[in-house]
Amino acid sequence: MHHLRLPATVIACHDCDLLQHEPCLAPGQTAFCVRCGAVLARSPADSVDRSLALVVTAAILYVLANVYPLVGLELQGRRVEVTQFAAVLSLWQAGMEPVAALVFLTAIAFPVLEVAMIAIVLVPLRLGRQVPGYGRFYRLVRSVKPWGMIEVFLLGMLVSLVKLAHLASVILGVAFWATAALIVVLTFASRAFDPRLLWEPAEAAP
């Protein structure tokens, strides 16, 4: 058993551990496990350029989403506007530190970490340089990914606006639209990114 040699195309399904051949995928194709149906491998088209363009867009949108006010409220001539960070801060000051920390991490910190780390990996790849230690970054991206929840945050914003609509007039800020766009861009960016580029740079080069 121990001297058995396996072809390089054999992979194990991460959901059920079944060994199978990784098919040769055309760009845009996805392979699924024959036993449990999990995604085995994907082959995003034109990965480096597309994901780099999307990540740069995401970075710009992220700045807009955090600098400008999200929403404003107007009540009897008085006006309150909040940015994303100010919202977290006021929850912190209201004595809800753990909840404020949770919101800060999931809605602000983890999304930016994801964008930054994909950029750190992609820029040298685009320049044709290979720096050791990419694997660590990619693992960080993977472990942070489930905790970035801006799409849930946007839905939460809509719910709170409906709750407030009867109380005061609501003004949607620049950051609201930037966040909405950011969600779309981030989804496409993580779909366009091909982790195999990290392990097979020679193969990926045009």
Added chain:
Amino acid sequence: MGAVTARALGLLSCHACGQLARSAPVALPRCPRCHAPLHDRKPASLATTWALTLAALILFVPANTLPMMTTASFGGRQQDTILSGVVFLWTSGSWPLALVVFFASILVPLLKILALLYLAASVQRGSRVAPRARTRLYRMVEVIGRWSMLDIYVVTLLVALVRFQGLATVEAGPASLAFGAVVVLTMFAALSFDPRLIWDAFTSDEVTPDD
């Protein structure tokens, strides 16, 4: 066709990059390609899943019975639980949103806890029932769980926005703490569960069931 797993051949598959490596008698094996720690199955998977899920189940009670937020306005003070918030949305005419909040804040966490308990119990018993469906259930739990953060975000924004001294203010209630803990605990519980345990009930020489 016989189903041959990586474990049956003494191989470890890297959870980060998918590389297969021969299991070596080293204390902390690492992936030769990306240097991630390697393990045959997620360490102490079942015990961790049980512990975190049961903790979430316990905290689910205060999360739903204690007030999520307190609104002070012209009329006086009003305390809202998650459910009364849903009822408010429903009676004020925005029933699509009431359904969304009910689904995200009550149904999703409850179903997630029940699904994790079922998965842990079935693996514990070595069940061979519907492995494919159970794997799919696990993937659904992973995807859907994040949406229960919804109410935490709603409270955050309301507290920040409704600050009209003398007219109206909103305070976060103790349920937000319990609820946040439920979300985090169930997410860690789902991450610690190893779906390959479902398939370990089938040994390599057997025919894989269709479902």
